[in-house]
Amino acid sequence: MPQPDPTVPATSDVRMKGFARRVRVEQAWDWLASQLRPLPTETVALHEAWGRVLSESIVSAVDVPGFPRAMMDGYAVVAADTEGATAYNPLPLQVVDVSLPGAPAHQALTAGQAIRIMTGAPVPQGADAVLPVERVTVETEQILVQDAVARGKHIGPQGEDIVQGHALLPAGRQLRPQDVGVLSSTGNAELPVVRRPRVRVVVTGNELLPAGAMPAGYQIVDANGPMLQALIARDGGIGFQRGIVEDTPQAILAAMQDDADIILVSGGSSVGEEDHAPTLLREHGELAIHGIAMRPSSPAGMGRLGDRLVFLLPGNPVSCLCAYDFFAGRAIRALGGRATNWPYREITATLSRKLVSAVGRVDYARVRQTGDQVEPLAISGASVLSSTTRADGFVIIPQDSEGYPAGATVQVMLYDETPHTTTPTA
Amino acid sequence: MPQPDPTVPATSDVRMKGFARRVRVEQAWDWLASQLRPLPTETVALHEAWGRVLSESIVSAVDVPGFPRAMMDGYAVVAADTEGATAYNPLPLQVVDVSLPGAPAHQALTAGQAIRIMTGAPVPQGADAVLPVERVTVETEQILVQDAVARGKHIGPQGEDIVQGHALLPAGRQLRPQDVGVLSSTGNAELPVVRRPRVRVVVTGNELLPAGAMPAGYQIVDANGPMLQALIARDGGIGFQRGIVEDTPQAILAAMQDDADIILVSGGSSVGEEDHAPTLLREHGELAIHGIAMRPSSPAGMGRLGDRLVFLLPGNPVSCLCAYDFFAGRAIRALGGRATNWPYREITATLSRKLVSAVGRVDYARVRQTGDQVEPLAISGASVLSSTTRADGFVIIPQDSEGYPAGATVQVMLYDETPHTTTPTA
Known part of the structure; x- marks a missing residue:
């Protein structure tokens, strides 16, 4: 009652x-x-930010990537130059330069030219498509294009991942590993977090x-x-x-x-x-x-x-x-800015034996798990800590309940759902 | 297929x-x-042991408690002395000493005597029950017993929590907070754990x-x-x-x-x-x-x-x-001795849109959660890390599957189930 x-x-x-x-x-x-x-907020270095809770929302100060980049290994080209190319009608383009990640081409591209390019490398000025390496025959100083490529194809535009000025992560976010990666890529050396x-x-x-x-x-x-x-x-x-x-x-x-x-x-x-x-x-x-x-x-x-x-x-x-x-x-x-809910994994299980409580109090009953069933531990006093090491988790019996019969479905909090982790080292 | x-x-x-x-x-x-x-194993101090994995099973070197203790505040008595006592027929006992936690009585108990005792205190020699304070009338140097008490009542026996020589925790156990407590109570200053x-x-x-x-x-x-x-x-x-x-x-x-x-x-x-x-x-x-x-x-x-x-x-x-x-x-x-299974909380959810894959490969599809439903994120390249910060988790599509239609039930791994924790400080 x-x-x-x-x-x-x-x-x-x-x-x-x-x-x-x-x-x-x-x-x-x-x-x-x-x-x-x-x-209140405090500032932590990026490498200490994992698991901390943002005290402010983070807006990106930059585009990521900051330039259009190749999504394939191949050749940066003017798409119009490849129109009509087939294996039976290969079209030649002169290879004039190379663009590597972090090492862009030295020159812009003009009609009739191609620049060898690797995945992630900046797309040279003048180019508007990347032709995958599988679709060309490579000769000494030129390539023979065997397939047409559409404008924009295999180019990741500037800001494809993250657009400057956009909200990256909201205040209150407990930072995940990939959040730390995104924050790194947008140039955040330090972050405002809840103390x-x-x-x-x-x-x-x-x-x-x-x-x-x-x-x-x-x-x-x-x-x-x-x-x-x-x-x-x-x-x-x-x-x-x-x-x-x-x-x-x-x-x-x-x-x-x-x-x-x-x-x-x-x-x-x-x-x-x-x-x-x-x-x-x-x-x-x-x-x-x-x-x-x-x-x-x-x-x-x-x-x-x-x-x-x-x-x-x-x-x-x-x-x-x-x-x-x-x-x-x-x-x-x-x-610390985290959610207040229980830090345990909750499962639904069937009681193998009855679990007795009394109306008027909340009970914290230790149980053992065997498959889909849980068994209440033999009643043991509050002084027997080892009962919590023998238990796999606990059932909370609400104040208005006299407990549950054998066979009842109960919610169980599992003790073991707390992976141990430590602050990453740099 | x-x-x-x-x-x-x-x-x-x-x-x-x-x-x-x-x-x-x-x-x-x-x-x-x-x-x-x-x-291989290494030794860590108790205060660094939480979350580590035991490399050997731990056997208790001691009984906990190492002596019979009172489970109530009251009086240590000889149970036979209380036989026949009622509120209408109170029986007197002479109070001769006191036993406090950590400060046992100086003398043994004999018939006709009582020793005041607090919860957790050692039960004096000669006593075989604890009479709760509510069941006596306290006078200057004696008590009037108003209720009989059975032998052994309200006494926690030696080794009630842990028995010397018994296995406490098995090798392979990832230590929980209460495990660390139990290991402390059994006198473990250091523990063998997997490096x-x-x-x-x-x-x-x-x-x-x-x-x-x-x-x-x-x-x-x-x-x-x-x-x-x-x-x-x-x-x-x-x-x-x-x-x-x-x-x-x-x-x-x-x-x-x-x-x-x-x-x-x-x-x-x-x-x-x-x-x-x-x-x-x-x-x-x-x-x-x-x-x-x-x-x-x-x-x-x-x-x-x-x-x-x-x-x-x-x-x-x-x-x-x-x-x-x-x-x-x-x-x-x-x-590190841990289980190899996924370190994410797994839930069952319904797809709000179809999720396409191809037979012959396993897919790792990021999804967003809304209530019981999950929505596949718009397809984004492997270069878009922010897709994993917008996602709440992922669905693994097995190699023999072409994906799932809208409305299908899928297993979702949630990214957020990784509470951040650090090594406790002493």
Whole structure:
């Protein structure tokens, strides 16, 4: 049953403990949308432009090509000179010069003459057609034309590819490899693009050792920091972390005031005594959303601290991943000028077993793919990150649904559709 | 009509000029498949591992967590002590200690006692259940238990997430963000991954100015170099180019002998006098494939020079893109340990206009998407790179097809499914 009210009363569901109200996912998205504007422009060199988002539309300053060029290897001719030529009635033309790519002929062409020309070479003045090499017999200083050629034939006109003054690519375009090629051919050494968001990762938890350490005693090793860094990179942000932050209000507040566009706080996001970040955000900035009707990730929040957007992500790693994907990733993409939609490939599949949810919350259910079917993973807690490495993707069960029976058709987001790429080297 | 013969006689199609035989695309793929082995392993730091391909399977050296932990905030108890407790018959337990994440209790628990515990904290010795805080009344030094709790309840056992000695991730896995998290939590500071292929881009053509220049006179600016660099990065290679290579056999041979796993030569790939690269490859190495039954890109080739795989890509930029995507990109992905399939999102769409091809060649047709329909772009030559920026994707028309009528259902590869990402920063 749909819930018209944007919040849902807290239930005895222990995961929801402590939150008087839980905001609907859609309401959190609405607040977020009101906060998201692309960052200002910056200039990047052409060789760094791939994948960046144009902040302005690009108009070509030049014609490409800047001159008429041959589309075939052959002979530049005056088309009228070839009228009536056949294999039985070959017509002679005197070869007076050659035009190569980058090395045009030294002279113009007049009636009765031909200039040898290669594909891509400038068509000499006076010529109005290119006769393919297959249609002539080559003699020492002349050719015998065996076929008539029409005016303009096998000539690529000036501006055939790109016309000066025409719009090449619109603002908001995420540049593809071929876009970079076109921008290079039109003489762009630098490009105006949306600045990439700087994202500070604040990992808290006195039980945590930094990534790279071995777990020891009652200390566990930070999984969220490295995972978030990879997610941020995927979404076009510049992530940085500064070790594990001490679990004190002072240390967390200082970290949340770092030089960044977006702050991600991992851990201490709920309403317990030791959950400092929500309190700090309420006191020093704005805690706009806290407690969301979803599973996992219900103890997530978001707000602002000065110019920074702040996301409070639960410390449990599955919750952290889920809250990142629902909210923080979307913000990083939007600030960088990208689309906010899910960065996963979506497929339609059939459920092999039923998938249970509860009305009143959105569920993020990990599934495994086998052919056209997907199987829900055995229910595992938000603390079991390895459930997301065994899964091939996830199904989102909307708030007004109790889940789906076996055999139902569902939309699945696949985790694996994120090719890894790096800035091209020059 | 299918062609049983792997080669097709040259036709009068002028694009095929000069090639005595054209190899079928599938035959070129077969040769290529015989040459592709993942590169040797190298070690990378955890924070550089995202998107890399594991060269060995990873077994966990530890249990995660390494101890039983509380899944709720509450009290660690002996379950038997709570038997019979109700709101009307609360049972008292003495609170003797506290267990926090990373800060375990100092003492073991005995009958009649409770230890305050937070989610994620180690369960003290002697305790066999966690009683949620909602089910007790808290007094000064004791709690009143209002509900019985079963043995093992709200305790996450040691190894709940990951069991020591179990396989975490298989060889060949391209690491996802959550994989990096799991590898961090199991204490992996470094990982064995497939080395990324080094790819030298050799751009030839006396008419070319380097990327970043303005076109001038009869000089045009290199589009293929920057485009190839972006494609290589997308496919996980390390691309590098050293300016424009002089169009002489000496210069091209030297460039083809650069320190790289793969050489991409752009330009001079056909059979003309000025096409040096195929001749050089035949003389100094192996020219395995030259001339392919496809459009564009028929004057493409591939072979080996020493340990290097060499791809001869036509200079026309659309042909260059097409030959890269059909052959070179696939090789780069395979050497880096990735899947060789197309790196594009594939959709099913309806043709709004007919799409004409010819039996005997594979066609790479650029299309524009509008809703569920795709429209073939007006036919434009292989020299018009902007056709690939106006297109949303492409349709591959198989060799045995004459094309498709309007209204036909076709598979479309979308150009835009290549999120840009960069190596995460630490």
